[in-house]
Amino acid sequence: MITIGILGGGQLGRMTALAAANLGYKTHIYCPEQDCPASHVSSDFTSAAYTDTAALDAFARSVDVITFEFENIPHTSLEQLQAIKPVYPQPTILQKTQDRLIEKNFVQSCDIGTASYQVVDSLDDLKTAVAAIGVPCILKTRTLGYDGKGQYKIADNAPATRTAAWEAMHGQPAILEGFVAFSCEISVVAARTQQGEIALYAATENSHKNHVLDESLVPARISDAVRVKAEAIAGTLAEALNLVGVLAIEMFVTESGDVLVNELAPRPHNSGHWTIDGAMTSQFEQLVRCVVGLPLGATTLRAPQIRMKNLLGEEALDVAAYLQNPAAKLHLYGKKEAKAGRKMGHVTILS
Numbered sequence: 168m169i170t171i172g173i174l175g176g177g178q179l180g181r182m183t184a185l186a187a188a189n190l191g192y193k194t195h196i197y198c199p200e201q202d203c204p205a206s207h208v209s210s211d212f213t214s215a216a217y218t219d220t221a222a223l224d225a226f227a228r229s230v231d232v233i234t235f236e237f238e239n240i241p242h243t244s245l246e247q248l249q250a251i252k253p254v255y256p257q258p259t260i261l262q263k264t265q266d267r268l269i270e271k272n273f274v275q276s277c278d279i280g281t282a283s284y285q286v287v288d289s290l291d292d293l294k295t296a297v298a299a300i301g302v303p304c305i306l307k308t309r310t311l312g313y314d315g316k317g318q319y320k321i322a323d324n325a326p327a328t329r330t331a332a333w334e335a336m337h338g339q340p341a342i343l344e345g346f347v348a349f350s351c352e353i354s355v356v357a358a359r360t361q362q363g364e365i366a367l368y369a370a371t372e373n374s375h376k377n378h379v380l381d382e383s384l385v386p387a388r389i390s391d392a393v394r395v396k397a398e399a400i401a402g403t404l405a406e407a408l409n410l411v412g413v414l415a416i417e418m419f420v421t422e423s424g425d426v427l428v429n430e431l432a433p434r435p436h437n438s439g440h441w442t443i444d445g446a447m448t449s450q451f452e453q454l455v456r457c458v459v460g461l462p463l464g465a466t467t468l469r470a471p472q473i474r475m476k477n478l479l480g481e482e483a484l485d486v487a488a489y490l491q492n493p494a495a496k497l498h499l500y501g502k503k504e505a506k507a508g509r510k511m512g513h514v515t516i517l518s
């Protein structure tokens with residue numbers, strides 16, 4: 168029997184493990200935290216640091232193929248694993264998407280637009296970059312940022328604002344991005360197999376609260392022209408990366424109908440959770456198919472309109488309210504504490 172090793176034990180790993188089980192595969196979760204959401208639904212679990220070379224070695228030898236649900240895994244650890252078993256998506260892809268500067272350079276090298284950006288390694292660099300890009304703009308750490316963490320919006324030209332922004336980076340290399348006055352945010356999840364077969368999910372319209380995804384709506388309320396552009400971007404990036412696995416592409420749509428790439432995530436994505444109930448094949452099953460070498464499943468919608476609501480913090484305590492609607496599908500991730508802003512689960516409503 169095939170065992171899929173998954174680095175990371177959060178909800179993405181949990182839903183991947185569930186999809187793997189449905190296809191008859193075992194999963195082995197590797198995660199530093201004990202009692203993590205994915206460990207509850209997998210056959211094997213290793214709790215060790217991502218830098219523990221002995222534990223990584225034993226993990227790689229115990230599985231047939233490796234994937235990840237967590238992006239901040241040191242490249243050296245992935246290389247160590249790859250020397251023993253195949254890792255999909257390939258570690259070189261993660262290397263590109265772990266660093267916002269490398270990621271944006273790569274996207275632009277594919278003739279795809281992004282917000283304007285400049286490297287910032289010092290307060291002096293920040294002054295030059297703000298002058299070049301203009302306000303408003305956002306300073307972001309190049310690595311380890313997610314859900315708005317490691318970001319600082321600069322709304323004016325005051326030196327004190329720049330100092331506060333630079334201090335918020337805690338000395339880490341950063342990039343300054345022009346603020347995109349978007350009309351909406353969308354994402355497309357792409358899947359690509361080892362043979363180069365590609366499938367795209369319908370563009371999803373995303374709304375955020377406090378930088379965290381709150382709701383996704385499918386299909387996104389965008390023109391056909393914008394949809395075609397977004398799909399072309401997703402296909403181009405999946406090809407250019409030689410992707411094996413799934414890739415989420417977060418994009419800004421501007422008033423004039425331009426589509427700019429904000430961020431890439433070479434893993435299942437929160438904005439693709441609707442695919443479990445709303446698509447013929449979920450993004451998690453699609454990832455499993457890619458890593459074990461099966462053909463892709465259909466991405467067709469199961470309903471004309473699908474809405475996914477994240478349950479953040481205490482929102483997850485009122486499950487009865489969501490289940491008032493018999494068409495609502497509830498997913499809880501088995502996290503113990505409903506801390507403010509923590510992703511506890513989601514509800515999908517097909518209509």
Ligand code: AMP
Pocket residue numbers: 282305312313314315316344345346347348349352375378417429430
């Ligand atoms: P990120 O962590 O880069 O995905 O940013 C989180 C959220 O902040 C995005 O989903 C946007 O809502 C907002 N944001 C990030 N970068 C920009 C930008 N350059 N212009 C406008 N909004 C942004």
